[in-house]
Amino acid sequence: MFRVIIADDEFDIRQGLKRVIDWYAEGFVIVGEAEDGDEALELYKKERPNLLITDIKMPGMNGLQLSRSVKELDPDAQIIILSGYDDFAYAKTAIQHGVSSYLLKPVDEDELRGVLAGIKQKLEDEWSIRYEERRRDKWVHDYFFQKLVRGEAIREDVAETMRWQALLERHYFRVLLVELADYGDMLLELRESDIHLIRFAVRNILEDTVKTFGGDGGRGNGNGDGNGIVFEESELRFGILLVGRDEELGNEAIAPLLRQIVDFTRDYAKAKVMVGAGTTVGHASAIVRSCELAKAALGKAFFDPHEQIFADEQLQRFVPAWSLEWQADRLREAVARGSRDGWEAELRALFRELEERSATLGAIRSAIVFAILPLSRLVIEHEGDWKRLYADRYGDADWIAELRSREEAARELAALCEGISEFLRKTREAPPASEIAGIVAYIRGHYWEDINLKKIAGMFYITSGYLGQLFKKETGKYFNDYINEIRVEEAKKLLRDPRWSIADIAEKVGYKNTNHLYLHFRNYAGISPGDYRKML
Numbered sequence: 125m126f127r128v129i130i131a132d133d134e135f136d137i138r139q140g141l142k143r144v145i146d147w148y149a150e151g152f153v154i155v156g157e158a159e160d161g162d163e164a165l166e167l168y169k170k171e172r173p174n175l176l177i178t179d180i181k182m183p184g185m186n187g188l189q190l191s192r193s194v195k196e197l198d199p200d201a202q203i204i205i206l207s208g209y210d211d212f213a214y215a216k217t218a219i220q221h222g223v224s225s226y227l228l229k230p231v232d233e234d235e236l237r238g239v240l241a242g243i244k245q246k247l248e249d250e251w252s253i254r255y256e257e258r259r260r261d262k263w264v265h266d267y268f269f270q271k272l273v274r275g276e277a278i279r280e281d282v283a284e285t286m287r288w289q290a291l292l293e294r295h296y297f298r299v300l301l302v303e304l305a306d307y308g309d310m311l312l313e314l315r316e317s318d319i320h321l322i323r324f325a326v327r328n329i330l331e332d333t334v335k336t337f338g339g340d341g342g343r344g345n346g347n348g349d350g351n352g353i354v355f356e357e358s359e360l361r362f363g364i365l366l367v368g369r370d371e372e373l374g375n376e377a378i379a380p381l382l383r384q385i386v387d388f389t390r391d392y393a394k395a396k397v398m399v400g401a402g403t404t405v406g407h408a409s410a411i412v413r414s415c416e417l418a419k420a421a422l423g424k425a426f427f428d429p430h431e432q433i434f435a436d437e438q439l440q441r442f443v444p445a446w447s448l449e450w451q452a453d454r455l456r457e458a459v460a461r462g463s464r465d466g467w468e469a470e471l472r473a474l475f476r477e478l479e480e481r482s483a484t485l486g487a488i489r490s491a492i493v494f495a496i497l498p499l500s501r502l503v504i505e506h507e508g509d510w511k512r513l514y515a516d517r518y519g520d521a522d523w524i525a526e527l528r529s530r531e532e533a534a535r536e537l538a539a540l541c542e543g544i545s546e547f548l549r550k551t552r553e554a555p556p557a558s559e560i561a562g563i564v565a566y567i568r569g570h571y572w573e574d575i576n577l578k579k580i581a582g583m584f585y586i587t588s589g590y591l592g593q594l595f596k597k598e599t600g601k602y603f604n605d606y607i608n609e610i611r612v613e614e615a616k617k618l619l620r621d622p623r624w625s626i627a628d629i630a631e632k633v634g635y636k637n638t639n640h641l642y643l644h645f646r647n648y649a650g651i652s653p654g655d656y657r658k659m660l
Contacts, residue, residue, distance in 0.1 A: 125394045126174035126247055129156040131164035131190065132206065133182045137229070141177065144233050151244050153394075161185025165193050174247055175202045175224075191223055200250065202243050206231065251321050269355035273299055273363055275412035292408035298373040298401065299414040300352075300364040302330060302385060303422055305396040305432075305528075307360040325393040330354045330362055333388055337366065337381050352381075365411070373404040375435055382433045398425050401435035423485040427475075429529035448491060450474045456498040459541045462549060467541040471534050479530070489524050492533060499544055506548060516578065517543060560598040563591070571610045572634040577603045607634075612648040615641060619657045626653050 128147070132138050138157050147154055155171050158164035160183045168176060176194055180187040187205055194201045205226040224246075225239045270276075272292075304310070304326070310319050334352030357363035366373055382399050389397045400421035402414030421434035450473055458466030474495060478488055503510045517540065527533045563580060577592055580603075595603050611633040618629045630641035645653045 125153045125392070126151055126244060127155045127171065127392070128152050128175045128177060129158065129164065129167055129171060129173045130154060131158045131161065131167075131176065131178040131182065131187070133159050133179065135159070137179070137206070141231065144231060145237060145240075150237060150240050152240065159183075161187065161190040164190055168194055169197065172198075175204065175243060177204045177206065180205055180207045202247065204239060204243075248317065248321060251324060266355045269353060269363060269365060270357060272408070273357065273365070273411055273415035275409075295367040296370045296373055296404055296406050297408065297411050297414060298366040298378070298404045299411060299418045300366065300378075300382070300385075300402070301357060301400045301415070301418040301422055302326070302362045302364065302389075303398045303400070304360050305398050305425075322393060322395055326389050326395055326397065327354060327356070327362060329388050329392055330364065330385065333381065333384050334364060334366075336384075337378075363415070370404060370406070375401075378435075382435070386432045396432070398422055398432050399434070401433075420482075420484065426485055426488060426528065426533075427479050427530045429531070448474075448477060448494075450477050452495045452498045455495055455541070456502055459499060459545050460502060460548065462545045464542070464545075467545075468538060471537055471541075475530050475534060488533070489527065492524050492527070492537065495537065496540070499540065503544055503547065513543065513547060560595060563595070564599070567607055568610065571607060571614065572632060574634070574636075575607070608644045609648055611635065611641075612645050615645060615653060616649070616656065619653060620660055622657075626657075629653070 125148070130138050130141055132141075138159075142154055142157075152175065155173055156167045158167050161178070162184045164176070164178060164182075165185065176191075178187040178190055182190075185193070187207075191203050191205070194203060203223045205223050206229055207226055208229050224243055227235060227239065304323070310322065314322075331354045334354060337351045351366065351368055353365045353367070355363050355365070366378065371377065378401065382401065385399055386397060389395050400418040402416070402418035402421070405411060405414045424434045425431065450470075455467055455470040455474075458470055474491065478491060483491070500510045500514070503513060523536060527536070566580065567575065577595075580591065592603055595601075595606070599606060601609075614633045615629050618624050618632060619626075624632070626641065627638045630638045633641070635641045635644075642652055645651075645656070649656060651659070
């Protein structure tokens, strides 16, 4: 999110600007407002926003003077001038002084969006360039500290490492790991450039935050890193090496810092992070142990996904799946009997033992695989297509590697047990055709939602391949054809009402994109929605 401040001496104008559009949806957040140029300049110095929106005529320093002062502070500052019709000559002068754009009052909503889109693109391009430059500049820095916290040898030819040696000879240390909680979703939903921007913003926030940390008596470490050194530990994690006296690195002393990290990244980067704090160590050679404990602390998020700060966890023991007292064959037997109570009890027992033994996230994933293997053999023994059954539910997704919480793992395993149990039931008896009636009723009652064959199959505990065949047999139509026909018929009804635009109708009947409505409407009605409305 890019940060904005508004300067205008009229309260109604400031409030109107805040409400005229959804700033968050446009990629901006308003972080302050001022009623004159002098106040705006001080606010700019404090907040360092990405964009200043200012009226030309204000008491004291006017908008042009404010713009010049801001440009002296930051030549790359983005500024939008607001002016009345009579101030057009001033607006032209403002643009000559490097102002990004000007808008006439009253501000037009669409015009403002257009200007903001251009500024956002420019800011993103600048950030991308700065990200690449900074990543190159930070390579040696990150290389040194990545090796340090992992206990690995550091290349002798990295001369820059010498400037950190003095730091490592006389301090107590504590490692923090800051993990992007939704990094997996980012990879699926965002462009690479957007992810870079988020990571760049988070790192900036971390570096600014640790500067205020009071370790080392407030003296700093002499290397421009303040009392906490930020580095990139991996693609989804940043590391922070805190340095200071023993009493300055305790849980109580660093608690405000941990809270600021969570809050500031949420408020300013719109990113959720989790923070794991290792133990305090008294020698550089033990930094690797502090890092291991920080990772172990983060692993506790699996059992408590709503918490974001984890500190001082004891070093977790490696828990081989075959060392568990819990027995996977008991889960298999419960599924074979079709006993939901039985498999739910077994799953609770599994995760209870893993939690009691402080299992690492890696050990938890191994235990889940250990639990699934007998279930796969159960399906194969009954001449079922395990690969197809499993793929129908999860596709190509490595869902075990992506698990983030105990609840999610238990839910997925329970659903898998349910699907296998249903498969076994259907191998023992002929499937009743009446099953489709309930599915058809559900579709007619939820056609506008984001539903698909896989989702419906999961809800009715049927593999999607089996459901597709049964649906075609009983209705004479393929699933996708059936739901598209319903949506087109409902669109026809809505087209009779001129209050609804075609875009509104597309959304109401379940299409995320208007083009999808046009495509399917032509396929099933023979004409476009617009022509159909004209015909009516």
